[in-house]
Amino acid sequence: MPTTNDNHPQTVMGRVLLLLEPFRESAGLTLTELAARTGLPRSSAHRMLLQLVGVGWLRRHGATYHLGPKMVELGSLAQNYDRVHRAAVAAMYQLHRRTGSAVHLAVLEGDELLYLEKIGGRWAAAVLPTHAGQRRSARETTDGAALLACRDGGAPAVREHVAGQDRGEPVHCVAVAFNAGHGEIAALSLTGPAGRMPESAVRDLVAAAGLVAARLGAPSGLLAAGGPSA
Structure with missing residues (x-):
């Protein structure tokens, strides 16, 4: 996958996957925690998080983000099949x-x-x-x-x-x-x-x-x- 000079993924999908990866080990994460774990700038991370909440991949409770209903649904389908x-x-x-x-x-x-x-x-x-x-x-x-x-x-x-x-x-x-x-x-x-x-x-x-x-x-x-x- 192409990367920028600071080793961040260059493609949109690459950055989305990087942002979702920390949820393997944590049920809920804040913007600050996600930015620290991914190395993404807070502004970029925040913008993508809002988009992911909008499409149902993530949900937000207060300052904490969790996997959303769409991700849970897709995960269940993958498991069932x-x-x-x-x-x-x-x-x-x-x-x-x-x-x-x-x-x-x-x-x-x-x-x-x-x-x-x-x-x-x-x-x-x-x-x-x-x-x-x-x-x-x-x-x-x-x-x-x-x-x-x-x-x-x-x-x-x-x-x-x-x-x-x-x-x-x-x-x-x-x-x-x-x-x-x-x-x-x-x-x-x-x-x-x-x-x-x-x-x-x-x-x-x-x-x-x-x-x-x-x-x-x-x-x-x-x-x-x-x-x-x-």
């Missing part, structure tokens, strides 16, 4: 009901993982700082370690990991990466308080991964699982 998400979501709800654990669906993009879905109850909402649409370094999570092992040709395996403390209670996570077809690698994972995950959890997770792979028309064999904590 994503082939991996559609193939996995029913199995994810079943896994959550059977195990009581939080269930994540992620795909690998370069050296990052992208969460496509998170299903869990109050514990997951309070303890796990993850959400659909979030990107993280693949090397930081169990899901990512499984995805990388799968991409790099690791041997089939299931490795559970217990780490971290939630009010004195360790967190238990296990992930399974599988072939999603069309050159994509996906992972399903279970995360919950250690000691509360049922004995059948790993077996149920592996079965669910095989079912999703079959729905996607990909080989159903388990490819890789395990790594650091979620």
